[in-house]
Structure formats: structure tokens, C-alpha cells
Amino acid sequence: MYLNRLGWNEKFEEAFNNVKKEDYIPGRVIREEKGRYIVQHEAGECAAKVAGKLRYNANSISDFPAVGDWVVIKPINNGEEGVIYDLLPRKSSFSRKVPVSGGRKVKDVNGRKMTFGGSSEEQVVAANIDVVFIVMALDQNFNLRRLERYILVAWNSGATPVIVLNKIDMCDNLAEKLEQVEEIATGVEIHCISALNKDGIEALREYVGDGITVGLFGSSGVGKSTIINCLLQEEQLLTGAVRESDSKGRHTTTWRELLLIPTGGIVIDTPGMRELQVWSENEALDEIFEDITELESQCKFNNCSHNTEPGCAIKTALKEGTLDYERYENYKIMQIEVGYLQGRIGDRKAYSEKERMYLKVIKKAKNL
Ligand SMILES: Nc1nc2c(ncn2[C@@H]2O[C@H](COP(=O)(O)OP(=O)(O)OP(=O)(O)O)[C@@H](O)[C@H]2O)c(=O)[nH]1
Ligand SMILES: [Mg+2]
Ligand SMILES: [Zn+2]
Known part of the structure; x- marks a missing residue:
């Protein structure tokens, strides 16, 4: 069944059976566009909107669908469009804190700017992921403190974190950097790769399998989309050069997107995050x-x-x-x-x- 390739399993099936009605079908959110969701289902793809009741019952933005979510839809207009009636319980979610209203204060803590106050909410960046690839580049992007943040959020997501250190071709002290990462990432597998040279990609493929969802997260320009293109074995996603002076990316990927790997497996590409405010226990x-x-x-x-x-x-x-x-x-x-x-x-x-x-x-x- 096609849905299994998309990550469907018995748990979701059970949850779906509890809420299903005539004409309702399950589907997975593969992309989020302005105010609508592109949902993949057994028979194809449709552009769906959230039903009024779901919107009304939502307490926070995390109650709205995110890329990777399994939703219950009713196709309309010959299946070209759909209405999302329900969200099936998530098995994991990579979430960050987002500010939703004013009253925030920025305080200086030892020269670092920290934000306090205001009201904040959980924003689900991607849902139902099995493996989190925390991607960091070995150029000027390399930053152990940021890595600690990503590790925290990744562990908290319910998925298994894996650290991917990309751009080994740009790094002349790999052993030293690897040692530093190993020191702060107990229990997390670490891979050193060069997506540009397709070096180390095969090891990443080990995580990618039928029905398994891998989400890629990290700053802009670290090579998330390049890695996915390697896994897809085609240049499907747009990639963009980084600024030479500080290795910063230019936010080439602008939406979150779920893609199927032809040989089996699912990946979610995400836009580089400017800052990752932790959402964690x-x-x-x-x-x-x-x-x-x-x-x-x-x-x-x-x-x-x-x-x-x-x-x-x-x-x-x-x-x-x-x-x-x-x-x-x-x-x-x-x-x-x-x-x-x-x-x-x-x-x-x-x-x-x-x-x-x-x-x-x-x-x-x-x-x-
Ligand atoms: N030298 C080198 N460059 C790489 C490597 N992997 C990716 N790049 C380059 O880094 C730049 C950014 O890559 P992207 O894949 O667009 O980065 P991204 O993480 O998707 O960035 P956003 O979409 O902005 O979040 C591109 O110019 C890539 O060609 C690598 O292993 N070595
Ligand atoms: Mg990208
Ligand atoms: Zn003490």
C-alpha cells in the first residue's frame, strides 16, 4: 500500500479508525504553503484547508497541522482540494519556541542576548519524524553551543538525533573538531561527510528506509538540501551559495517539504533557522x-x-x-x-x- 511508503503504520491506522466517517481519508502533509497544506494520500495529492471546527478548537499553533503530520481529510472538487477535519496524534515533533505577542525583553547575559517575557508558544517545525539529522558545517558555521541547543531540542522531539558534520572538504582540523563534538554529544552518532563530493553519503543512507522519516535541521547554508539531493540521486532541491566572509547561507529553502526517496524512505527538508529557541522539558x-x-x-x-x-x-x-x-x-x-x-x-x-x-x-x- 502506498501509504506505508509514506510512513503510515498500525498506530496511525488505529487512531484514524477512531475518528473516521464516510468520505474521510488519511493523508500526510508534505508541504505547507500560505494558508493551505499540500496533502499526499493514497490516490494522489490535494491542496487542503483546515476545517472551521479544527481551527476553532485549536488552543495554540501547535494544534494546527505541520509538515509530516497525518491528517484526516475529505476530498472535494474531484479530489483536487480537501478539507482537514482532524490531526492524528503525533509520534514525535521537532518543536521550537516562537514568540506570539509583545512584552518581550532582551537581556544581556554575559554579552549574549537572551529573550525573556512576552508569551511564547510551541511551533512544530516537523512532525512524525523518526530520525533527526542535525546538520552543521565544518566552516565558520561550526559552533558547539548551537549544537548543544539542537541536541536538546532533538532529544526532546521523541526522534533519534544523529549529528551530520558536513563540508569536511573545507576543514583542515577535522580530528580536533570531531573530538570537541564527541565530548558534548554523548550517545549521539556522528557522521563526517562532504555532500559536495558525495563523500560519506552511503553511511547516511543506513538511516533511510521504507516508512522511516528523516528530518534535516540546521542553520542556513550548512548543506541540508544538498544532502537530500544526494539521497534522492538527483538535483531536485534548490541549493544556494553561502557568503564567503562568514559562511552564512542565504535562506535558499523557504518552506518545509516532505519528499519520498525512490529507493524507499522519507526526508523532510527545512529552511535554515536563524535561532533555535529551545522547546524542551x-x-x-x-x-x-x-x-x-x-x-x-x-x-x-x-x-x-x-x-x-x-x-x-x-x-x-x-x-x-x-x-x-x-x-x-x-x-x-x-x-x-x-x-x-x-x-x-x-x-x-x-x-x-x-x-x-x-x-x-x-x-x-x-x-x-
Ligand atoms: N564545500 C562544500 N560545500 C557544500 C557542501 N555541501 C553543500 N555545500 C554548499 O553549501 C551551499 C549551501 O548548501 P544548501 O544545501 O543550499 O544549504 P541548506 O542547508 O539547504 O541552506 P538553506 O536552504 O538556506 O537552509 C551550497 O553552495 C552547496 O553547494 C560540502 O560538503 N562542501
Ligand atoms: Mg535548503
Ligand atoms: Zn556546588
Whole structure:
């Protein structure tokens, strides 16, 4: 059945059977255009709009379909168009935080701009993915702190993250960079490739199989679309040169798109993200920064704020250089972001207190 090639499985079938009515069929959102969705179904493709009821019942933008979602549609106009009546439960979603209203403040934390306040919502960048390719280039795009962010969001998505370091042809200290990545990406497989030279693509193919969805994420210009063209074995997607001075891409891909690989498998191309504001649970954060939480558990005092207390393992590690200051700072910053997210859902006041304390601790650690 064609739907299986698109990633359909028994779980979705079951969910569909619970909501189906006459003339309703399942389909997968393969592209999102202005106000409409291109949905692929058993018999073809149609341009679909969200039914009024679904719109009315939506509490946030994450309740609207995203690329990769399985939806319940009713074809109209001879099947050329459709109406989306339902969204089947997602098995995973790569989400980021997006601002939805004003009142935001930008604060300077050790020279880094962080956004606080306003109201924020979850935006699903791609849904129902099995594997996340975090793509980073080995030119000036290379940035360990950004990578930590992507790893966090990827783990939180429910899909398996894989790190793809692209453009090895541009890098003359690969071993050193790889070591740095290995240090921060425990448990994540890492691949070094050159999409330009089709070097290392076969290893990536191992993740791509029948009914499996791979989503590619990363900054503009890192080579996401080039990698997909390699997997498709044809130049189907537009790619664009990066700026020489800083390796920045020009946002060549402008929409999210799901594509079928002729030999089996599904890929989702996404436009490069300018910034990835984390959407995550605390647990995911603690798991990725296990080295830090482990150190924290070694502090003499249970409730050590790593500030002035004696016997503080964090301060010792920072001093001795066994804990990288930048990594620690990034952890603290993301902890604030995650906490803030949760503060929006829970107790905001308690959160502000915490935020103040964290900022103090970060500043202090820097001056060690
Ligand atoms: N040197 C080198 N260049 C590469 C490699 N892979 C991709 N490129 C080039 O990098 C540029 C950007 O590639 P794209 O595939 O458009 O990047 P993207 O991640 O899809 O970018 P956006 O669509 O803007 O998000 C293009 O000029 C590619 O030819 C590589 O392995 N080595
Ligand atoms: Mg692209
Ligand atoms: Zn401590």
C-alpha cells in the first residue's frame, strides 16, 4: 500500500479508525504553503484547508497541522482540494519556541542576548519524524553551543538525533573538531561527510528506509538540501551559495517539504533557522548535560547554588578546567529558557526568583 511508503503504520491506522466517517481519508502533509497544506494520500495529492471546527478548537499553533503530520481529510472538487477535519496524534515533533505577542525583553547575559517575557508558544517545525539529522558545517558555521541547543531540542522531539558534520572538504582540523563534538554529544552518532563530493553519503543512507522519516535541521547554508539531493540521486532541491566572509547561507529553502526517496524512505527538508529557541522539558536538558548534573550531585551541600558554598564540585571543576566554562554557561542559559517555558505554564513568580539566582551564578562562575 502506498501509504506505508509514506510512513503510515498500525498506530496511525488505529487512531484514524477512531475518528473516521464516510468520505474521510488519511493523508500526510508534505508541504505547507500560505494558508493551505499540500496533502499526499493514497490516490494522489490535494491542496487542503483546515476545517472551521479544527481551527476553532485549536488552543495554540501547535494544534494546527505541520509538515509530516497525518491528517484526516475529505476530498472535494474531484479530489483536487480537501478539507482537514482532524490531526492524528503525533509520534514525535521537532518543536521550537516562537514568540506570539509583545512584552518581550532582551537581556544581556554575559554579552549574549537572551529573550525573556512576552508569551511564547510551541511551533512544530516537523512532525512524525523518526530520525533527526542535525546538520552543521565544518566552516565558520561550526559552533558547539548551537549544537548543544539542537541536541536538546532533538532529544526532546521523541526522534533519534544523529549529528551530520558536513563540508569536511573545507576543514583542515577535522580530528580536533570531531573530538570537541564527541565530548558534548554523548550517545549521539556522528557522521563526517562532504555532500559536495558525495563523500560519506552511503553511511547516511543506513538511516533511510521504507516508512522511516528523516528530518534535516540546521542553520542556513550548512548543506541540508544538498544532502537530500544526494539521497534522492538527483538535483531536485534548490541549493544556494553561502557568503564567503562568514559562511552564512542565504535562506535558499523557504518552506518545509516532505519528499519520498525512490529507493524507499522519507526526508523532510527545512529552511535554515536563524535561532533555535529551545522547546524542551527539564528532563531532556539534564540528560544531555549529565556531566554537569553528576558534578552537582557531588557538591557538599544538597542544595548548593555553586555560589559561595564550600566543597562545591562545580566551582572546583570550572577552576581545574575539567568542566568547560562555555558549556556550563550554555547549560545555565538553557536551564533559564526551559524554566521560563515551564514558568509560563506553572508558577511564574517562583521562576523569576530562580532566574535572578541563575544570572548571578553565571556571572560569578565567569569571574572565577
Ligand atoms: N564545500 C562544500 N560545500 C557544500 C557542501 N555541501 C553543500 N555545500 C554548499 O553549501 C551551499 C549551501 O548548501 P544548501 O544545501 O543550499 O544549504 P541548506 O542547508 O539547504 O541552506 P538553506 O536552504 O538556506 O537552509 C551550497 O553552495 C552547496 O553547494 C560540502 O560538503 N562542501
Ligand atoms: Mg535548503
Ligand atoms: Zn556546588
